[in-house]
Amino acid sequence: MIKNNNLNTNFEDEGIDLYDQIETNDEGINQPFDPTKIRVDTRKITIDLVLKRIEYKELDLAPDFQRQAIWTNDAKSRLVESILIRIPLPAFYIDATDDDKWLVIDGLQRLTALKQFIFDKTLRLTGLQYLTELENKKYDELPRKYQRRIVETELTLSTIEPGTPPAVKYNIFRRINTGGIPLSPQEIRHALNQGKATKLLGRLAKSDDFLKATNFDRSKKQKRMLDQEFILGFLSYKIYGYTKYKSFDSRDDFFVQTMNSINKKISDEQLEQVEHDFTKAMIAAYEIFGEDAFRKPKTSRRNPVNQALFEAWSVILSQLKDAELEKLKQKKNDLLNKFRNLVNSDSEFLESISQATKKVEIRFSRIEKLIQEVLA
Known part of the structure; x- marks a missing residue:
């Protein structure tokens, strides 16, 4: 029986x-929900502090669900160059409902590039358009003024705050995550x-x-x-x-x-x-x-x-x-x-x-x- x-x-x-x-x-994104329950904050945080979170594993850059195409070294280098010539970067979207473990919703490739250049020191700058004198240099080989400019640059983070219901968080994730192939x-x-x-x-x-x-x-x-x-x-x-x-x-x-x-x-x-x-x-x-x-x-x-x-x-x-x-x-x-x-x-x-x-x-x-x- x-x-x-x-x-x-x-x-x-x-x-x-x-x-x-x-x-x-598209079932999840079409489910109605109370917009008053959306708790998204905007904050400024320096690249140095973001890297600290990565160092202490409080921000995960290796989620196995991400499928975006890997950036080329030229693309990573131009991101660094954009920071050096003070071009504002688009906002990063973060699930911060667990303050001890942030999750990147949008901006993973950019944060990975910064980690590789500043923290891992595995990236050499290539394909630069303006600061060509920095071609083929690693982070440690940059003049101190450029190092300081990078780590003191403030990033704009849109964060999903604690108290946001799972269904609302799912909708936000689905709407925002547009990089590469949609999840x-x-x-x-x-x-x-x-x-x-x-x-x-x-x-x-x-x-x-x-x-x-x-x-x-x-x-x-x-x-x-x-x-x-x-x-x-x-x-x-x-x-x-x-x-x-x-x-x-x-x-x-x-x-x-x-x-x-x-x-x-x-x-x-x-x-x-x-x-x-x-x-x-x-x-x-x-x-x-x-x-x-x-x-x-x-x-x-x-x-x-x-x-x-x-x-x-x-x-x-x-x-x-x-x-x-x-x-x-x-x-x-x-x-x-x-x-x-x-x-x-x-x-x-x-x-x-x-x-x-x-x-x-x-x-x-x-x-x-x-x-x-x-x-x-």
């Missing part, structure tokens, strides 16, 4: 089905919910059993953190149960609350059990479906992994007892035939795994019923 054991009582070549990405991609919803969740949740997602995404069941490519970083979004779907439905989904404002709110719960509320022992159940589900899925795990039944070609099927099958398999899983494996041909018939004959179910992300109960309940029939 299946128990709802929750803790609350062109990507096709990578095997990823973006069935819900279009529908949910995906999962990359923003990852940025704003650092802690046990991001570590768990990273660990599970690299696990052999997940990679085997999904055929995700271990050799390259998954674009837009889709692998971790898949796993976050499992964690969300596992922790809250699929019947609770409708009580959340949006899919993004559902996912953000899950990450927040993992970071602050769920014990390490409970997370160990969830991780164990995830591994159990991945192994079972591969042993039953083989290379077609979490995919729609084959037609003329092998279908990509489907996010809706991944969430439903992984959660439901994780809830089965070992004896029930063994029985499913023994009767897997019957299970596969019933699943194929379900997809081919139930238009409502097919819609729920193809485009309608809100039809959560349909896909979960249909698969639960299918398994119960096989186990009967």
Whole structure:
């Protein structure tokens, strides 16, 4: 018998089905919120003080969610030259809700360039347009007047202050972060919910059993953190149960609350059990479906992994007892035939795994019923 054991009582070549990405991609930014709750301050701070924060790891310049193209040395050098000839720089946007750990929303490449030139001393100035006499010089080789001018330059920081609700912070992050390739919803969740949740997602995404069941490519970083979004779907439905989904404002709110719960509320022992159940589900899925795990039944070609099927099958398999899983494996041909018939004959179910992300109960309940029939 299946128990709802929750803790609350062109990507096709990578095997990823973006069935819900279009529908949910701008979900967070479109959620209404009270503008009076926006707490953004503007402050002036010298480059020297910014570097102090970087030195003491109070400002992170190596977030693994950032995907902007790396600046060339010429671009970095012209930033330094702009400071030396006193051209004002655009504002930097910082999430300062945790005063001990600032997060760069916009301006990462500029701050990285300044760190490399002043603190690391690994950058030589190249491609200068005005101060050509400084060509090929490092920071320590500059005249003292130029060194002083750089470190005493005041930067304009727009900071998101403590007390700003997570949903508002998400909206601000989404609106402001325009450098390079725009961040995906999962990359923003990852940025704003650092802690046990991001570590768990990273660990599970690299696990052999997940990679085997999904055929995700271990050799390259998954674009837009889709692998971790898949796993976050499992964690969300596992922790809250699929019947609770409708009580959340949006899919993004559902996912953000899950990450927040993992970071602050769920014990390490409970997370160990969830991780164990995830591994159990991945192994079972591969042993039953083989290379077609979490995919729609084959037609003329092998279908990509489907996010809706991944969430439903992984959660439901994780809830089965070992004896029930063994029985499913023994009767897997019957299970596969019933699943194929379900997809081919139930238009409502097919819609729920193809485009309608809100039809959560349909896909979960249909698969639960299918398994119960096989186990009967």
